Amino acid sequence: MEYYxxxxxxxxxxxxxxxxxxxxxxxFAVLFLTVVTxxxxxxxxxxxxxxxxxxxxxxxxxxxxxATREAIGYGxxxxxxxxxxxxxxxxxxxxxxxxxxxxxxxxxxxxILKKAGRGDSFPFLPFLLVAEVCGVILL
Numbered sequence: 300m301e302y303y304x305x306x307x308x309x310x311x312x313x314x315x316x317x318x319x320x321x322x323x324x325x326x327f328a329v330l331f332l333t334v335v336t337x338x339x340x341x342x343x344x345x346x347x348x349x350x351x352x353x354x355x356x357x358x359x360x361x362x363x364x365x366a367t368r369e370a371i372g373y374g375x376x377x378x379x380x381x382x383x384x385x386x387x388x389x390x391x392x393x394x395x396x397x398x399x400x401x402x403x404x405x406x407x408x409x410x411i412l413k414k415a416g417r418g419d420s421f422p423f424l425p426f427l428l429v430a431e432v433c434g435v436i437l438l
Contacts, residue, residue: 303435305335306385310428313378317422323374332381345387353383353391375423382427390434397430398423 309331316323332354339345357380364371383391402423409415 302335302385303431305331306382307428307431307435309381309385310378310424310431313374314422314424314428317374317424321422322372323378323424325374325377328374328377328381332377332384335381335384339384349387349389350384352388353386354380356383356388356391356395357381370420372423378424378427382431394427394430394434397433398426401426401429 313323313328316327336350336354339350357376357378360371360376360379361373362376364373364376379391379395382394386394402421405421405426406415409419409421410417415421
């Protein structure tokens, strides 16, 4: 349970950064990833496949960020990698899926209300935070 709380606190801080400056301070994400990974190895409470799979999701997002010339921000990929280290592969996939659904609904609402256009962008981390909180409450 402490990893969920740590992930929520981490996402909360990163969400504030994302909303205020539209960027993430990357050393904070790397530090969180390193500390959580070290805790998993010391406590031996997550298998390496799940740990590396969770981190791999974030690394995949970093690759997508590079391929799309930052249509997805590098900070989003780093944050997902750090959360993937805390939550593991399956839970990270669930959080990402829920966050993408929330973002799609929000985008649809903004498009219908004509508050945004197809080329507009918005921060993704608030949706990750909401998805993680919902995951803790519902599971």
